[in-house]
Amino acid sequence: MKKILVLCVLIFMISCKNESKKEAEQSKVKTTIKESFPNELGEVFKKHGGIENWRKIQLLSFNKGEEVHTADLYSRKTVINSPKYSLGFDGKNVWLDEEVEGSFKGNPEFYYNLYFYFYAMPFVLADDGITYDKVPAISFDDIEYPGYKISYEANIGSSPEDYYIIYYHPNTYQMEWLAYTVTFNSKKPSEKYNIIRYNKWENTNGIVLPKEITWYKKDDNGNPTTPARPATEFTLPLLSEVSLGASFFEKPQ
Template sequence: MKKILLVLLIITSVSCKNEPKKEVKKETIVEVKKENFPEELSKVFEKHGGINTWRKAQILSFNKGEEAHTVDLKSRKTVVNSPKYSLGFDGKEVWLDEIEKGSYKGDPAFYHNLYFYFYAMPFVLADDGITYEKTDDLVFEGINYPGYKISYNANVGSSPDDNYKIFYNPKTYQMEWLGYTVTYRSKKASDQFKIIKYENWNNVNGLILPLEITWYKTDENGVPTEPAKPATEFTLPLISEGKLADSFFEKPKN
């Protein structure tokens, strides 16, 4: 709880300091490198607030149920806080701190950044070391959603064999669907894609991020059919151009 309050106080404080002032505007002018994305995918990023806005952000925070997820967008250091446990990545190691022993049932190495990737779509698909390839449209209820397959260069991240497919509205270029594979445990490439629908969005300091996501069942051809479970909701979103101290992402010293 202390860490949850701390991140809210720090980020809110930083956000207040970044209110429009002449001298602040001068300090925040940065030269953004030229990006090389497929034209259609560039339009998707622009629809969601633009790559320049994303590149300037330093800290992203959101809640999923009782969990508060906080991520340093440059280093990808992460903290997930809940009433019974905390876990995170301090830049070198993944750690777990349980208030009640045995209260966390998952795998911290797999989970610490899992929902960050789902929440920060489509912008995490602009990371370095990514290859883009046009893929077949996703068809749902008579509508064709064009898409791109995203794969990673070798030795990029903990699961470089993971693949994603992003599908967007052909008229508005807003992201509508995400397909993804999971290779963390098997370490083997897979062609079995799980499907998530994105349809409710929220403007968070200029970035359009999801309010909720819904996993869908698929048929034998991988086409989505109906929701597999209730939507996962995200609350208390925060984006800041300020930084948090490295110590924030370290395992608490008991």
């Protein structure tokens, strides 16, 4: 089983930089970035470090509790390492490797990129195959947050029926809220949204990444009210312009 700390990832990246350009290239060029989006969302991306800077990044890593999440931003190959289990996506299949059977509670196919999407906001909303529609603002603490609904073209991702709504501060353009649907199991469109507040941010190499998010309850009008659960914290952010070889994302033998 893979058990790596972020420091090990750094060492591995440096050692792999000149190891195999061919292997690295094979793991890329799967996910493209949309070239145009509404001006307001352009300002949101700019507030968080800018699309051009984001495009330079090959590898993203962060910790959620004991889990170390590592993702290739182009192929979307992913590995999650923890003391009791590892799981990931090798570009074709989702895999799970447990120290003891039953250590991982959940569905690997649903979970492997769940927190990647939450963590890589707002930039994952600049992927290709996305449609943007302006929606009514939500209100919280006497501030009206404008929003854009994000929907996907057919056959984009494992749940193309999912919708996201990004809400941003009307003056600073910083992302403040994310509403989203979950259609992984039903495979049917839904208008039932969960909502997350992006409480804290941190600057990592010029890119502003979330440090803490909190799920909120909503009123009958869809406005957030009070926290629904304790905040989820992210630590040890890592962004690198160096990609990892395909073997890093494969299931351990």
